[in-house]
Amino acid sequence: MNRTRTLLGGLVILALLGSLPLLALTVPGVLPGYTYEPGTLQLLALCWLTAALALSYHLLFGVAGLMSFGHALYFAAGIYGLAIVLDRTDVPLLPAAALVLVGGIALAFLVGAVSLRVTGISFAMVTLAFAQAGNVLVRRDQGDVTGGEEGLALATGGVPDALVGVVNTRNLYWLALVVLVVVYLVVLWIERTRAGHMAAAVRENEVRVRIIGGRPYLTKLVVFVLAASLATVVGMAYLLLQSGASPATSTADFTLTLLVMVVLGGVGSRWGAVVGAVLYTLLDQRLAELAHSAAVAGLPAVLRIPLSEPMFLLGTCFILVVVFLPGGLAGAARRLADRQERRDERAPEAATA
Amino acid sequence: MNTLILLLATGLGLGGLYFLVASGLSLIYGLMGVLNFAHGSFLTLGAFVGLAAANTVGADTWPGLALGLVVGSLTGAAAAALTELGLIRPLYDRHIEQVLVTVGLSLASVALFEGIWGPNPRNVTRTDWLGSTTDVLGASVPNTAFLNVLAGAAVLGGIVAFLKFTRYGLIIRAGVENRAMVTALGIDVRRAFTVVFAVGGAAAGLGGVLATQSLNYVSPHMGASLLIFAFIVTVIGGMGSLPGAAVASVVVAVLQQLANYYLNNTGDVIVVLLLALVLLVRPSGLMGRPA
Numbered sequence: 001m002n003r004t005r006t007l008l009g010g011l012v013i014l015a016l017l018g019s020l021p022l023l024a025l026t027v028p029g030v031l032p033g034y035t036y037e038p039g040t041l042q043l044l045a046l047c048w049l050t051a052a053l054a055l056s057y058h059l060l061f062g063v064a065g066l067m068s069f070g071h072a073l074y075f076a077a078g079i080y081g082l083a084i085v086l087d088r089t090d091v092p093l094l095p096a097a098a099l100v101l102v103g104g105i106a107l108a109f110l111v112g113a114v115s116l117r118v119t120g121i122s123f124a125m126v127t128l129a130f131a132q133a134g135n136v137l138v139r140r141d142q143g144d145v146t147g148g149e150e151g152l153a154l155a156t157g158g159v160p161d162a163l164v165g166v167v168n169t170r171n172l173y174w175l176a177l178v179v180l181v182v183v184y185l186v187v188l189w190i191e192r193t194r195a196g197h198m199a200a201a202v203r204e205n206e207v208r209v210r211i212i213g214g215r216p217y218l219t220k221l222v223v224f225v226l227a228a229s230l231a232t233v234v235g236m237a238y239l240l241l242q243s244g245a246s247p248a249t250s251t252a253d254f255t256l257t258l259l260v261m262v263v264l265g266g267v268g269s270r271w272g273a274v275v276g277a278v279l280y281t282l283l284d285q286r287l288a289e290l291a292h293s294a295a296v297a298g299l300p301a302v303l304r305i306p307l308s309e310p311m312f313l314l315g316t317c318f319i320l321v322v323v324f325l326p327g328g329l330a331g332a333a334r335r336l337a338d339r340q341e342r343r344d345e346r347a348p349e350a351a352t353a
Numbered sequence: 354m355n356t357l358i359l360l361l362a363t364g365l366g367l368g369g370l371y372f373l374v375a376s377g378l379s380l381i382y383g384l385m386g387v388l389n390f391a392h393g394s395f396l397t398l399g400a401f402v403g404l405a406a407a408n409t410v411g412a413d414t415w416p417g418l419a420l421g422l423v424v425g426s427l428t429g430a431a432a433a434a435l436t437e438l439g440l441i442r443p444l445y446d447r448h449i450e451q452v453l454v455t456v457g458l459s460l461a462s463v464a465l466f467e468g469i470w471g472p473n474p475r476n477v478t479r480t481d482w483l484g485s486t487t488d489v490l491g492a493s494v495p496n497t498a499f500l501n502v503l504a505g506a507a508v509l510g511g512i513v514a515f516l517k518f519t520r521y522g523l524i525i526r527a528g529v530e531n532r533a534m535v536t537a538l539g540i541d542v543r544r545a546f547t548v549v550f551a552v553g554g555a556a557a558g559l560g561g562v563l564a565t566q567s568l569n570y571v572s573p574h575m576g577a578s579l580l581i582f583a584f585i586v587t588v589i590g591g592m593g594s595l596p597g598a599a600v601a602s603v604v605v606a607v608l609q610q611l612a613n614y615y616l617n618n619t620g621d622v623i624v625v626l627l628l629a630l631v632l633l634v635r636p637s638g639l640m641g642r643p644a
Binding site: 067114115117118121122124125126128129130132133136137140142252253256257259260263305306308309310311312313314315316318319322323326 | 386388443448449450452453456457458459461464465469577581584585587588592617618621622625628632633636
């Protein structure tokens with residue numbers, strides 16, 4: 001009963017989001033214009049893709065408890081891989097995407113196999129180092145392949161016409177929405193398979209898993225590769241949406257923003273990751289508007305400088321959430337629901353990961 | 354031959370800088386199990402404030418530089434101590450949250466530095482001696498390399514002496530060994546946490562001012578770029594091991610210089626490969642305790 005209700009609710013939300021390009025809705029202060037306008041659709045599509053990417057990071061951090069600082073590497077591998085294949089060869093979009101996905105999986109397997117030899121903080125640092133090497137390769141651009149600091153424009157030769165140009169932003173919007181739904185379903189499915197349960201067990205107590213005969217290393221590697229390949233897929237859609245690749249997507253800071261999104265939403269919660277990512281993307285965009293607005297320019301320096309740096313405000317919000325709101329938005333929502341359900345016997349504090 | 358000497362000398366200089374950052378990271382991790390992402394921000398803040406102080410006397414004079422170094426390390430120490438007291442301590446023993454807070458702090462502080470001092474690198478003025486080179490066995494070695502090596506060695510000696518001969522040093526060494534036991538003996542380890550943060554922050558602030566002298570610019574992002582190599586150094590050296598960090602700093606920096614010259618600018622990638630190799634052979638690092 002409860003399950004059908006959740007399913008129905010999901011389908012209604014999905015139908016609503018899917019029909020946005022055909023409607024003329026607007027939310028003043030949140031969206032830049034009406035929902036049928038390309039600018040608004042572009043922003044919303046960016047929200048969906050970011051949410052999909054945050055979900056892939058949730059699989060890594062929330063489910064398997066692996067704090068990676070190098071997740072951007074696989075996202076960038078999707079973006080740059082597809083951009084380079086389309087730029088250098090005449091392969092059409094779908095075979096090219098399949099090729100890049102295979103490449104992304106191979107890369108994730110190699111890096112994962114090495115970095116999973118250490119755990120905890122060392123693992124975080126090692127993934128960071130590998131991602132940094134990728135970032136350096138992209139920026140240095142030694143074989144004149146990646147376009148260096150300027151990035152690479154999407155070569156539209158192999159891409160279907162329906163996915164090119166501002167006129168077709170609504171198609172890209174739908175593509176982004178489909179990617180989000182598919183990634184959500186895949187993550188949901190993985191969490192419910194034996195591998196997913198095993199990964200959760202490894203997160204809670206690795207020694208115990210080993211004692212009952214499980215293989216933590218293998219489990220973690222499987223989840224690592226799955227999360228990375230999802231990121232590669234999202235990266236390819238991102239390339240089509242932004243019609244270009246930029247080195248900023250391969251930086252360590254980019255992974256850190258993913259971490260911020262997942263923690264804002266609530267570690268371990270799928271909805272939290274989605275909400276955190278959408279909220280972050282909208283805030284980032286809106287705060288950048290605010291930074292350049294006349295109201296801020298007129299303030300004294302003490303207020304103007306912090307207000308004109310979106311990252312400062314987001315970082316501060318993030319610190320406040322970590323210190324005062326353990327479990328993020330999802331944790332807060334759960335606590336509220338618990339409190340309402342059981343007024344008399346106080347619900348135990350939801351365990352924060 | 355000349356080139357080799359030059360590369361070794363600049364590598365040693367760079368190694369000194371890496372060590373200044375990595376020593377603090379390693380100490381903090383060893384005692385508290387916290388990966389401090391905001392360490393790069395202590396460095397950047399130390400660099401900006403230190404240079405501002407140097408400019409009041411004249412950045413191209415020796416007293417100016419000395420003042421800059423002192424003010425830079427004091428700024429780093431103050432920022433680090435405040436971070437520990439305000440953000441790390443309330444999250445006592447929740448390591449993941451502590452890391453997350455430092456991540457947030459690093460993102461926010463770099464943005465704030467950009468807002469205050471502008472996003473682009475600025476040139477700095479140096480003393481004439483630091484801007485020139487010295488002839489060593491036919492190689493023209495930049496004088497900043499000597500200063501960096503000297504500072505790295507002094508900080509290494511200073512921290513080792515501090516750990517060996519002071520009461521706090523004793524508590525810190527015992528805490529790294531077995532924190533639960535030290536607490537059980539009724540010693541307040543938490544004050545040692547603040548001290549460790551302050552010492553690490555001072556080294557980072559000093560490193561920040563020195564880095565501006567070597568790079569000849571100061572930018573809000575210099576901390577982040579040095580921090581990543583400091584992370585690599587800490588892992589290769591063995592998390593929490595000070596001598597390990599010292600050895601790894603030199604190895605990493607020299608290897609990077611050599612690869613940049615002889616192997617077509619691949620220094621950064623080679624260093625990551627070295628990291629992978631060390632992890633495959635010795636996952637606990639060169640001088641780390643076996644996990």
